[in-house]
Amino acid sequence: MPDLLADLAAIVGAGHVLTLPQDTAPYTLDYRRRYQGQPLAVVLPGSTAEVAALLRLCQHQQVAVVPQGGNTSTCGAATPDNTGRQLVIAMQRINRLRAIDTANNSITVEAGMTLAVLQQLAVEAGRLFPLSLASEGSCQIGGNLSTNAGGLAVLRYGTMRELTLGLEVVLPDGRVLHQLSGLRKDTSGLDVKQLFIGAEGQLGLITAATLKLFPLPGAHATAWLGVDSSQAAINLLSALRQAFGDRLTTFEIMSQPCQQLLEKYHPGQLPFIQPWAVLAELSDSGDSHHLQQLLVDWLATQNLPDGVLAHSEADRQQLWQLREAMSETQKRDGPSIKHDIGLPSSAIPAFLEQCATALSRAFPTVRIIAFGHAGDGNLHYNISYTRPDNAHLFEDEDSVNAIVYDLVYRHQGTLAAEHGIGQLKGHWLQRYQDPTALQLMRGIKQLLDPLGLMNPGKWLSPP
Numbered sequence: 001m002p003d004l005l006a007d008l009a010a011i012v013g014a015g016h017v018l019t020l021p022q023d024t025a026p027y028t029l030d031y032r033r034r035y036q037g038q039p040l041a042v043v044l045p046g047s048t049a050e051v052a053a054l055l056r057l058c059q060h061q062q063v064a065v066v067p068q069g070g071n072t073s074t075c076g077a078a079t080p081d082n083t084g085r086q087l088v089i090a091m092q093r094i095n096r097l098r099a100i101d102t103a104n105n106s107i108t109v110e111a112g113m114t115l116a117v118l119q120q121l122a123v124e125a126g127r128l129f130p131l132s133l134a135s136e137g138s139c140q141i142g143g144n145l146s147t148n149a150g151g152l153a154v155l156r157y158g159t160m161r162e163l164t165l166g167l168e169v170v171l172p173d174g175r176v177l178h179q180l181s182g183l184r185k186d187t188s189g190l191d192v193k194q195l196f197i198g199a200e201g202q203l204g205l206i207t208a209a210t211l212k213l214f215p216l217p218g219a220h221a222t223a224w225l226g227v228d229s230s231q232a233a234i235n236l237l238s239a240l241r242q243a244f245g246d247r248l249t250t251f252e253i254m255s256q257p258c259q260q261l262l263e264k265y266h267p268g269q270l271p272f273i274q275p276w277a278v279l280a281e282l283s284d285s286g287d288s289h290h291l292q293q294l295l296v297d298w299l300a301t302q303n304l305p306d307g308v309l310a311h312s313e314a315d316r317q318q319l320w321q322l323r324e325a326m327s328e329t330q331k332r333d334g335p336s337i338k339h340d341i342g343l344p345s346s347a348i349p350a351f352l353e354q355c356a357t358a359l360s361r362a363f364p365t366v367r368i369i370a371f372g373h374a375g376d377g378n379l380h381y382n383i384s385y386t387r388p389d390n391a392h393l394f395e396d397e398d399s400v401n402a403i404v405y406d407l408v409y410r411h412q413g414t415l416a417a418e419h420g421i422g423q424l425k426g427h428w429l430q431r432y433q434d435p436t437a438l439q440l441m442r443g444i445k446q447l448l449d450p451l452g453l454m455n456p457g458k459w460l461s462p463p
């Protein structure tokens with residue numbers, strides 16, 4: 001062990017090998033405080049060459065590696081186990097801007113850069129990098145890629161997979177995959193970079209990426225709308241798409257219990273409470289006043305029960321803050337069993353109705369908090385019990401999950417639309433994923449990481 005620590009220090013510098021509990025603590029507990037590990041050490045490399053040397057050493061010494069970005073995973077994907085034998089490689093020092101090409105609308109950055117810094121660099125160049133998450137101040141580009149992150153603008157711009165043009169990745173044996181291309185079309189063989197997007201650090205360590213930029217939208221029209229049912233919300237989504245095409249950037253829904261929670265913790269800020277609330281936003285490069293007028297005129301033809309429009313940037317921010325307060329508000333209200341499911345948008349109403357019926361039959365005090373990015377079919381579907389039963393909530397977690405996931409898959413959905421699999425959902429993935437797809441994934445893992453050293457204990461590890 002002392003030899004290994006000395007070898008690590010020789011690569012990254014002694015000051016970048018952390019072993020004291022007070023130094024390693026921020027890297028060993030996950031965001032939701034559900035998983036706590038104990039690492040061999042935490043190392044902070046400063047370059048791709050150092051990452052390559054680290055992985056070569058780990059391969060040679062058969063040391064397991066846990067890549068870590070901003071440690072905002074909500075499923076324990078970046079937490080080491082508690083054997084004291086896994087090495088956390090934390091990426092925050094590899095965080096430089098490598099190149100920006102405004103004519104090609106692309107930017108190349110290192111994996112340890114936070115998402116917020118990347119967004120700001122894009123704005124300074126007069127461009128938009130559209131990925132937007134509530135964790136953007138802490139999460140890193142490498143983490144966003146490894147979880148195929150989505151967020152508030154997936155409806156228009158897609159997830160991290162769609163935003164990626166090229167990658168630089170260090171493979172488990174220390175070889176470096178150099179594919180930092182800014183090309184939008186390339187038919188020269190298989191697109192191998194795709195393997196590392198959504199792989200949760202189990203196939204290699206991403207050190208840099210070339211990502212798409214977009215024109216910075218100058219105009220926004222944002223509305224908070226009330227509708228009578230989830231079906232009415234999905235009908236509204238369809239009608240908005242038809243009327244405004246790509247200008248529809250965001251379409252978020254919140255059930256009535258969500259609105260009641262917001263009212264409880266942010267009294268007086270909600271415009272109204274309706275069976276369902278929708279936050280819809282249009283954007284384009286024209287003039288806000290014109291875009292808002294188009295939306296007002298269109299809404300006047302829709303006969304909705306309630307609605308308010310943002311007339312200024314301050315109004316718009318206020319509406320967005322309400323939506324973004326949802327996760328934190330629910331956290332304040334007590335624990336819940338969380339699901340980040342994905343469904344075809346058209347299946348959302350039937351799923352919601354059937355799942356509520358099945359859950360209330362099995363658990364009479366159930367409370368369902370459903371909200372999310374309905375525009376791309378991604379819902380946060382969080383379950384708690386009314387007090388005092390909530391103290392026993394997690395005793396029923398497996399039964400609750402089985403009801404939710406059975407119905408999700410019956411509607412051709414997914415159990416992980418956003419937050420990944422990590423340690424939390426590995427056994428559920430084995431149950432619901434297509435067996436041929438799982439076989440292929442395991443074959444790729446075997447090819448790239450035959451010793452199973454990259455992020456072991458997560459979903460690609462042998463059962």
Ligand SMILES: Cc1cc2nc3c(=O)[nH]c(=O)nc-3n(C[C@H](O)[C@H](O)[C@H](O)COP(=O)(O)OP(=O)(O)OC[C@H]3O[C@@H](n4cnc5c(N)ncnc54)[C@H](O)[C@@H]3O)c2cc1C
Binds near residue numbers: 031199202419
């Ligand atoms: C308040 C809050 C809101 C959130 N909202 C959203 C949301 O809207 N949409 C969404 O998609 N997610 C959301 N998340 C989840 C989380 O922020 C994302 O999954 C994010 O992409 C993780 O980035 P990270 O840098 O924190 O990665 P980490 O948590 O550090 O790691 C996540 C996974 O990526 C791997 N990894 C990290 N860096 C690398 C690298 N350089 N190379 C290889 N593997 C690596 C890790 O091993 C781990 O498996 C939210 C989380 C919080 C706490």
